[in-house]
Amino acid sequence: MRRSVSIAVVTVALVAGMGTAAISPKSVSAAAQEKPATAEVKIDNFSFGPAALTVPVGTTVTWTNRDDIPHTVVSTEGVFKSKVLDTDEKFSFTFSKAGTYPYFCSIHPKMTGKVIVQ
Amino acid sequence: MAGKVKDEILYDHNHDGIDRRGFLKCMAWAGTGALCVMSGGVLKSYSLSRLPELSGKEAMGELSFVQISDSHMGFNKPANPDVAGTLKAAVDKINALSAAPEFMLHTGDISHLSKPEEFDTVDQILKSAKPKDVFYVPGEHDVLNDDGKQFLERYGKGTKGAGWYSFDKKGAHFIGLVNVMNLKAGGLGTLGHEQLEWLEDDVKHLKHSTPIVVFAHIPLWSVYPEWGWGTEDSAQALAYLKKFGSVTVLNGHIHQVMQKVEGNVTFHTACSTAFPQPQPGKADSPGPMKVPAEQLKSVLGITDVNYLQGQHALAVVDSTLA
Numbered sequence: 001m002r003r004s005v006s007i008a009v010v011t012v013a014l015v016a017g018m019g020t021a022a023i024s025p026k027s028v029s030a031a032a033q034e035k036p037a038t039a040e041v042k043i044d045n046f047s048f049g050p051a052a053l054t055v056p057v058g059t060t061v062t063w064t065n066r067d068d069i070p071h072t073v074v075s076t077e078g079v080f081k082s083k084v085l086d087t088d089e090k091f092s093f094t095f096s097k098a099g100t101y102p103y104f105c106s107i108h109p110k111m112t113g114k115v116i117v118q
Numbered sequence: 119m120a121g122k123v124k125d126e127i128l129y130d131h132n133h134d135g136i137d138r139r140g141f142l143k144c145m146a147w148a149g150t151g152a153l154c155v156m157s158g159g160v161l162k163s164y165s166l167s168r169l170p171e172l173s174g175k176e177a178m179g180e181l182s183f184v185q186i187s188d189s190h191m192g193f194n195k196p197a198n199p200d201v202a203g204t205l206k207a208a209v210d211k212i213n214a215l216s217a218a219p220e221f222m223l224h225t226g227d228i229s230h231l232s233k234p235e236e237f238d239t240v241d242q243i244l245k246s247a248k249p250k251d252v253f254y255v256p257g258e259h260d261v262l263n264d265d266g267k268q269f270l271e272r273y274g275k276g277t278k279g280a281g282w283y284s285f286d287k288k289g290a291h292f293i294g295l296v297n298v299m300n301l302k303a304g305g306l307g308t309l310g311h312e313q314l315e316w317l318e319d320d321v322k323h324l325k326h327s328t329p330i331v332v333f334a335h336i337p338l339w340s341v342y343p344e345w346g347w348g349t350e351d352s353a354q355a356l357a358y359l360k361k362f363g364s365v366t367v368l369n370g371h372i373h374q375v376m377q378k379v380e381g382n383v384t385f386h387t388a389c390s391t392a393f394p395q396p397q398p399g400k401a402d403s404p405g406p407m408k409v410p411a412e413q414l415k416s417v418l419g420i421t422d423v424n425y426l427q428g429q430h431a432l433a434v435v436d437s438t439l440a
Contacts, residue, residue: 046345046403068195068406070231070262076303084262086231087195104303107258110346112303 036060043071048113055095057117062092076102181288184212184219184249185421187370188390190259191240192230197393197406198414202239207439208391208420209247215422219249225370225388226257226335237272256281257335257371258298266299282313284320290425291324295334297349307336307349314351318358329364329425329432337369339378339385342398347372356383366432375436386434389419416440
């Protein structure tokens with residue numbers, strides 16, 4: 001009985017070891033980019049600040065609504081679209097491809113901005 | 119502010135970038151409001167304090183209705199932490215009118231965030247109003263997240279498209295338009311091709327003498343495009359209404375009373391029942407304007423409209439909640 005138990009333990013360890021081996025390449029690449037790039041856009045006084053933001057590929061941009069009125073962040077070309085953001089609510093989007101991404105507030109369409117991803 | 123402005127209608131002679139030809143501003147925050155009577159394109163104005171001098175028939179007309187706007191139920195910021203309370207005050211004001219209105223128009227932004235409970239609260243409060251029929255058009259705050267589906271289910275039964283419709287009352291033709299959908303980046307309010315076609319068809323067979331009342335959320339005239347206070351394709355809509363002798367356009371959205379007369383068309387925007395917004399260009403943004411608590415009700419209000427059959431006259435009366 002004792003023997004069979006120890007075999008079972010070894011098998012579990014092996015499987016776990018294989019699992020680790022399979023995962024590790026991903027873990028290494030994540031570690032290489034340990035500080036994922038982030039950037040902030042503040043919504044104040046019915047405007048996006050900065051109105052034009054330039055970031056490297058892979059950057060996660062977070063918009064924060066600091067107005068007393070709800071706003072949205074909607075890509076003009078349909079790439080991203082936030083839910084309505086009430087005061088202090090946030091929306092984030094990670095830009096994985098280079099390009100220029102114009103966006104606006106669909107409630108107050110005079111509010112426009114763009115993210116330039118290089 | 120309320121103490122500084124006289125209780126009268128002010129002609130604005132400032133040339134600050136807004137087309138104010140024939141511009142008439144009823145300063146709601148004067149604390150009392152104003153009565154504007156249009157007859158044959160000539161506008162007569164009285165301060166509300168002179169209302170008792172007018173004969174009952176003159177002031178009441180044969181059709182009386184009331185416009186409320188921008189309840190923003192759910193808003194709870196310093197500009198007004200109790201929008202339910204001020205909406206109730208608006209209902210009290212309506213119930214106290216000497217000529218009981220037959221129905222109400224709500225020109226949008228019923229809710230602040232399109233939440234079901236916000237709409238429920240407004241419905242509940244409006245139940246205590248004497249006029250039982252309420253005709254709605256959506257504001258941009260009523261169609262958040264669901265392209266207006268909930269609004270249509272609640273308020274738009276039997277309407278066309280995004281919620282536009284028309285109806286007749288005592289010889290006057292009422293048209294509710296929707297200009298808050300599919301807004302484009304950098305643009306203003308939009309009616310859209312489908313709605314404009316419907317409008318053209320809707321008024322085609324009406325007699326030119328039929329008084330027309332158009333109501334929509336965003337102003338159908340260019341109040342201040344820099345803040346989005348206008349509608350891209352309103353000129354096309356107005357072109358279809360050109361043949362009529364009396365057109366009254368009632369809007370909300372800008373949370374203050376403004377009026378302009380152009381030919382046979384009177385444009386009018388109503389106060390909010392929730393919070394005031396700054397005069398065009400007088401602040402960094404059109405965000406809610408905080409006034410001292412004791413002044414709040416003097417910058418909120420309702421609009422009472424009276425129509426005298428056969429005289430082509432619509433009297434527009436703004437009164438504050440103070």
